[in-house]
Amino acid sequence: MAIASEVVVVGGGLAGVTAALSAAREGADVRLVSHKQSTLQQASGLVDALGYLPPVDPPGEDPTATPTAARTGAVTDRPDPEGPLADPFEAVDRLPESHPYRLVGADALRAGLALFDDAVDGYRGGHTDRNALVPTFGGAVKPTARYPASAAAGLASDDRPMLVVGFRSLSAFDARMVADRLAAADVPFEVAGADVAFPAAFREDAKITRFAHALDRDEPVEGTPARAALAAAVEPHLDDVEGGAERVGFPAFLGDDEAAAVRAALADRLGADVFEVPMGPPSLPGLRLEDRLYGALDAAGVSYETGVPVVDCETDGAGRIERLLVDRTGSEVPYAAEAVVLATGGLVGKGIDADREGVREPVLGCHVPHPADRYEWYVDDAFGDQPYARFGVRTDDRLRPLGPDGEVQFPNVRVAGATLSGADVAREKSASGVSLATGLVAGREAAAEVPG
């Protein structure tokens, strides 16, 4: 016997959850397994679709023209990316043919975003096809398709004067730098930054979640509730901005379970809108998104478990996967499935693994095309068109993995998200969109493999 499901999704990030929800919508009995706790908690909580079109070398071009470690070329001559893009959908057809968006089409991106809007409440941006411009903790402005309600008052397209607040003990967020960079990017509003002391005697390197929970519970700080104390610390700086701040941005730890109430209380006391600027990990917006997505899995009747790596698989003669072997803390447990979705992440998420010998997909052993000479894996220009950024599993348009011979390697497997080849999501600002679009198709396709 084995733990049996119709569809098993391997991977607990946005692509995996989307695939699981998508397959469940088609009526399949779905189980999601994730090696570790979901890495969503390290994500910004912003859901991008396509923000930039970076220049790429046309296929077939002489590789020696590309500057590499061995052959340094004219790095500074490389063109800038096109963008920020106002409309991610219209740009899809200008991506390279091997891009996942080209495989599944712009409609899949729309459907993926629609599934996200259905599954997750508390997000904005679904009313328009256009990208929103959200300030980040580095002081950049990110084009993004969906953003948490907590970030809504911070949009860069809004022209109200903005104050950005940082905390002296939190070196990862420099409010003055954020404000200066926004101003340098010619945002259409007045902006200033101010550092205040968080009004509580936490240790110097207190956890960000510690701040969030103090605000959640409105813990008293020397007799004053935390929310009121924070507002009092910020209030003297409202006029640092020319014309007086009409909106105030904080690093994104304004509460966890009670985030909306915390923002409302601060806004009320400050007489200004309050918003969060997404932070690096640990990311409260990421944690909140994880909660909502896993809540959606639960509501859809999807079974899930984390902390359990898939270590092996058993196939029939035709390459169909019959069972996955899952390592549960030392014991190998068989999981039977009619279809499998592989959404284990890319190089960063460890769904694609590389060493000096080569690049591989470690869970099922799907083929990962890459140049044999590893000097061809990268170019010198750090922000250039890095070949390694596009490494991943190549698939057909039904997202079935292709072997070295171009034939389907595992007929009942579908691949989604960063595990796929062809996208340079960091440069394109397309990571979430790729996960949503391909997750949706992979889930639908996997469900179709289940015998009626």
Add this chain to the structure above:
Amino acid sequence: MTGSDEEERTGAASDPLDPDDYDAVDVFEGGDLDLRAGSDSCYKCTSCDTSCPVAEVDDSFPGPKFQGPEQWRLKRKEDADIDDSITSCSNCMRCDDACPSSVPLSQMHNEARGEYVDEQMDKLSREYVRNRILSNYRFFAAIASKTPRLANFVTGLGVTQWAGEKLLGITSEREFPDFAEETFREWWRKRGGAAVENPDKRVAYFHGCYSNYNTPEVGKAMVRVYEEFGYEVLVPPQKCSGTPMFANGMLPDARRHAETNVENLVAAIGDGADVIASCTSCSMALRQEYPELFDLHGVDDVAEHTFEALEYLRINEDLEGALSEAELDGESFAYHAPCHARNQGLARQAVETFREVEGADIEDVGDSCSGISGTYGWKAEKYDYSMEIGAEMFEHMEAADGEVGMTECPTCAMQMEHGTGYEIRHPLQALESALVE
């Protein structure tokens, strides 16, 4: 794949060894593990700190990232002592599950704690004596259960609790668990052992201390449910799994118990049995901590063959099918997944199992730690933190429809009862009600 996993777990990735053919524990001179390769995998994402229930409430605790990879780096210098904050880690092992880089965090903590106790702790200190008593719960339970009524009477006395707190630093806020009038093993002997013989379907039950001395009804439920499915149950001689000893840095104690357990369980595996535990900390110890910490003959064999009781049925039997015919009498459960179940990928199994049972209503009360973490919540100086960690779970239990709590972990059950006054059951007991006449 197995090779690289092994390397990541043992942190020996940088050593030119054949990963299929060495025992990580004894390749270093002097027997000490070198876990620095594991700390090199840490890229400071702080997922571990975010998931640490102690760091969330205790401002003086620097968190798993410091206790693990940072401390391993620091201690490469010979004059660096283990930081005494290591004693505040409750060994919930959530950091392991959180780490995207497979840094062997809990193993690092266990090693560091052992070294701290061994080399830096005053063996005459109140704290040492108290921790030794708490971690050797089995020793005292074995004595107490000779005269359970007297033991229950004595432990229930205010003066006992007062003395416990004043002399030993064991909180007087908690009631000592009652000792059963008849231990599980006494019941087993009296019953004449297994009622089913089956050379093809055998399990060796690792009952652990708690279901032997305090809640034999859990062990009996395990036996009845498994016999219903036609299993022959073996009950090999056994000692404490060692979990409370790991958590208190009493590694020599833990090793002694582990030797007995591994020896007897290996024998049972030789007789064709898989090992089943009803306490998720026991199964965690057998599956993960033993191979990480002890170089014992057969220790990997035991890890490979050990399962949690409900998990094993789900893998090997058509439990869903059996339960689709079953019925429970309108029972509503507020289920809490113990950290050590969570870390084995079992956080959702009870919810999934009972979701389809007629008349049963089961609600997951969320992912917070219960806060007791075995012996942690028994320490006077940790009691308040323990209750603060558990507060979210108590609230969610109160909000759930069920007035009966459910969990696999005996100390989580203690904390759930302590925080809400609810009666707490083990999933096996609910299975028994549903499946056994």
